[in-house]
Amino acid sequence: MSDIKKFLYLNRKAPYGTIYALESLEVVLIGAAFEQDVSLAFVDDGVYQLVKGQDTSEIGMKNFSPTYNALGDYDVNKLYVEKESLEARGLTEDDLMPLTYEDEDDDWAEKPSIRVVSSAELADIMDEQDVVLAF
Amino acid sequence: MSKLHTVNKSPFEKNSLDACIRLAKEGGAVLLFEDGVYGATKGTVISDKVTAAMKGLTFYVLGPDMKARGIRDDQLLDGVKVVDYGGFVDLVADHDNVQPWL
Numbered sequence: 001m002s003d004i005k006k007f008l009y010l011n012r013k014a015p016y017g018t019i020y021a022l023e024s025l026e027v028v029l030i031g032a033a034f035e036q037d038v039s040l041a042f043v044d045d046g047v048y049q050l051v052k053g054q055d056t057s058e059i060g061m062k063n064f065s066p067t068y069n070a071l072g073d074y075d076v077n078k079l080y081v082e083k084e085s086l087e088a089r090g091l092t093e094d095d096l097m098p099l100t101y102e103d104e105d106d107d108w109a110e111k112p113s114i115r116v117v118s119s120a121e122l123a124d125i126m127d128e129q130d131v132v133l134a135f
Numbered sequence: 136m137s138k139l140h141t142v143n144k145s146p147f148e149k150n151s152l153d154a155c156i157r158l159a160k161e162g163g164a165v166l167l168f169e170d171g172v173y174g175a176t177k178g179t180v181i182s183d184k185v186t187a188a189m190k191g192l193t194f195y196v197l198g199p200d201m202k203a204r205g206i207r208d209d210q211l212l213d214g215v216k217v218v219d220y221g222g223f224v225d226l227v228a229d230h231d232n233v234q235p236w237l
Contacts, residue, residue, distance in 0.1 A: 090178025
């Protein structure tokens with residue numbers, strides 16, 4: 001339908017040091033109720049949001065990283081991670097949470113939500129969007 | 136006597152750690168906390184620079200901020216020491232003064 005727009009949430013901040021990462025996640029979850037075509041991009045320090053093994057028990061803040069697991073249930077299953085940003089930080093896909101979703105068009109098969117893409121690929125993905133929301 | 140330098144910003148977003156390394160006098164200590172802890176990790180575009188700075192400066196990282204961000208001990212640069220909140224207080228007490236790099 002023509003009233004479905006392509007939305008991309010661009011995440012460029014590390015979690016906890018600033019409020020951007022948590023705010024972005026909240027807006028994504030709110031926006032998911034509007035049944036639009038939603039993608040998330042993780043670039044620069046934003047890749048740190050998806051690092052596995054986060055434990056905030058000693059800093060008195062909520063660990064919101066488990067919430068990324070819930071995105072698949074809201075049909076938010078395109079999480080693009082820029083390869084160049086991972087490499088600059090000494091990280092690989094193995095350092096990230098294994099996020100998945102169930103594909104309703106493929107007998108609810110469990111599939112990975114995270115897609116590591118090059119800068120050039122991400123530039124194309126961003127170019128296709130109707131709206132890019134930056135955090 | 137020596138200074139304790141503190142850095143709480145990501146080295147990939149701000150140049151605070153860069154400025155600290157450039158201007159800190161030999162014999163001082165650098166404590167990385169909050170988003171600053173990323174500066175103590177291996178295999179990054181700034182790892183070599185931090186390792187080189189360790190010739191003249193002692194580097195510490197705040198354990199609770201590391202854990203919050205999913206950084207394991209084995210991901211830290213060799214020679215970086217992990218401290219807890221009590222260790223942070225000890226570092227402040229053991230140095231002449233504290234120079235923050237925001």
